Amino acid sequence: MIEEKKSLNFIEQIIEEDLKSTHKKDDLKFRFPPEPNGYLHIGHASSICLNFGLGERYNAPVNLRFDDTNPIKEEQEFVDAIKEDVLWLGFKWAKECYASDYFQQLYDWAVKMIKDGDAYVDSQDSAAIAEQKGTPIKPGVASPYRERSVEENLELFEKMKNGETSEGAHVLRAKIDMASSNMLMRDPIMYRSLHKKHHRTGNNWMIYPMYDWAHGESDFIESISHSFCTLEFLPHRELYNWFVKKVSKEGDFIPKQREFARRNLSHTVVSKRKLLQLVEKGIVSAWDDPRMPTISGLRRRGYTPMSIRKFADTIGIAKRENIIDASLLEFCIREDLNKTAPRVMGVLDPVKLVITNYEEGKEEWLETENNPEDEKAGTRKIPFSKELYIEREDFKEEANRKFFRLSLGKEVRLKSAYIIKGESVVKDENGEITEIHCTYDPKSKSGSGSEESLRKVKGTLHWVSVPHAIEAEIRLYDRLFNVESPDSDKEKDFLEFVNPDSLKVINGFVEPSLEGAGVAEKFQFQRMGYFCVDKESSKGNLVFNRTVALRDSWAKQK
RNA sequence: UGGCCCAUGGUGUAACUGGCAACACGUCUGUUUUUGGUACAGAAGAGUCUAGGUUCGAGCCCUAGUGGGCCAACCA
Helix, strand or coil, X not given: CCCCCCCCCHHHHHHHHHHHCCCCHHHCCEEECCCXXXXXXXXXXXXXXXXXXXXXXXXXXXXEEXXXXXXXXXXXXXXXXXXXXXXXXXXXXXXXXXXXXXXXXXXXXXXXXXXXXXXXXXXXXXXXXHHHCCECCECCCCCCCCCCCHHHXXXXXXXXXXXXXXXXXCEEEECCCCCCCCHHHCCCEEEEEXXXXXXXXXXXXXXXXXXXXXXXXXXXXXXXXXXXXXXXXXXXXXXXXXXXXXXXXXXXXXXXXXXXXXXXXXXXXXXXXXXXXXXXXXXXXXXXXXCCCEHHHHHHHCCCHHHHHHXXXXXXXXXXXXXXXXXXXHHHHHHHHHHHCCEECEECCEEEEEECCCCCCCEEEEEEECCCCCHHHCEEEEEEECEEEEEHHHEECCCCCCCCCEEECCEEEECCCCEEEEEEEEECCXXXXXXXXXXEEHHHCXXXXXXXXXXXXCCEECEEEHHHCEEEEXXXXXXXXXXXXXXXXXXXXXXXXXXXXXXXXXXXXXXXXXXXXXXXXXXXXCCCEEXXXXXXXXXXXXXXXXXXXXXXXXXXXX
């Protein structure tokens, strides 16, 4: 009866308080502002879920805004990939915006700031400017160009814009306070000249605005009410407010920036720069390598949008540092796939099983359920014959009573088929088992209702009929790094912690119903885990990625 | 020789100032099961970084300390 109301995170609390005091419900508007210089990762997913989630919760618009102010690193390819990822997660933006859409407005405002004495052109190189900036504990000193006349500033700024000055010769700086305890307030650079082609504005601009000068202004232009970013931008807030104040008038709707802690996932890195290194050094195959924590990597690995949204929701949002255990992400995907993934049988490490008392050449098509968690999923037929593949680790010549699988003289059930009893083994010259011989109880057929079929046996094995089996490439993944937090070691580079065994490619056998499985289709290989058809898969050459193994209490016991 | 942010079980989050701190993951036990999966039932595990203070009463407020993070890119 009493509905447990979910407690609000600190972001939601801020909004609730604003709603009570300064904001109307219709004022609410959010944005997700990626820079198109790389692919989105699980950390971005969290931010996407936060912003778009807020949009859903308050029925407020959320803009997708590309922070494309650095033509050196940004490309259309990334814009497209980012849009695909956001859409795939299931969110719709109100407007697709670009900081570059505002270049003219920004320029006009900058001119006004020059006229008002709030900005000036500095003609020193970056080293000199850095030198004068001081340190966190030492105040900066004024640039010799700080008091340049308005006319000269205007003239130089225009030349910069047109590319009539050389690339590092001048910058436009805001005139604030060289002694501020906030380094960002020590006359921050607003524009640099860059004679580069921009992926959207082409060669129209030879100057490009810096982040601080573009971001808050973009928020202001779009009437964003709350601009959420990660904690490292906290010191930028003072500057954000200063800039917005310069471009706004009394009574204008003012956006507010608030900061939350970036979400870190254990055993991986969540930094575009580092992910880029993994790609460039060939440690992974691409941005969408299934081991990557990128959204495209997770998608290829077999993660669903639901699972990622659930994950983001579960980890919440706060201000303290964190390393979220990868097992939580795994829990989220298992939970989703358990409900939705059809069950099939596939043998990863095959060994041949011969049923000696089964008629040679005979085949039976046995009925089996597609998903015990979903009655509507129905049933299908799978072929059974004298020779089968079973998992090598499912047999032991002699076993203790904790081993619930096949051993000599013991009975187990073949899933949806018969009860068999281990009789003997055939080995090669190395002592390696090449065949297991067993007998079956013809009356024990699954679902027959016979007394024999109801017999309790301690184990059930999955299997694939040899003559019907389809060979498939199977890619097994492990964590990309051997340590929980590879990028927090002060001495060692994160690359030293790369797990050399993060990918294992094997050939296994799957049941024939999988013959036409399409890219991205997801299955549970019974007892083995969840698998997803890789994009490199094709009709005659099936490739499966293991998304995640099933929970395995036996593995732990061993 | 600074400024700012943070500090709750192993992990991630909760707790309207007031009944020996709750939820999820993980861990461990059982039950069910033709997946050693799922489901179900249950358990262990923190007394909220430390020291003071305010208060009848503090995880929540104040002060100091300690620990961690951020800040000196013509990156975002």
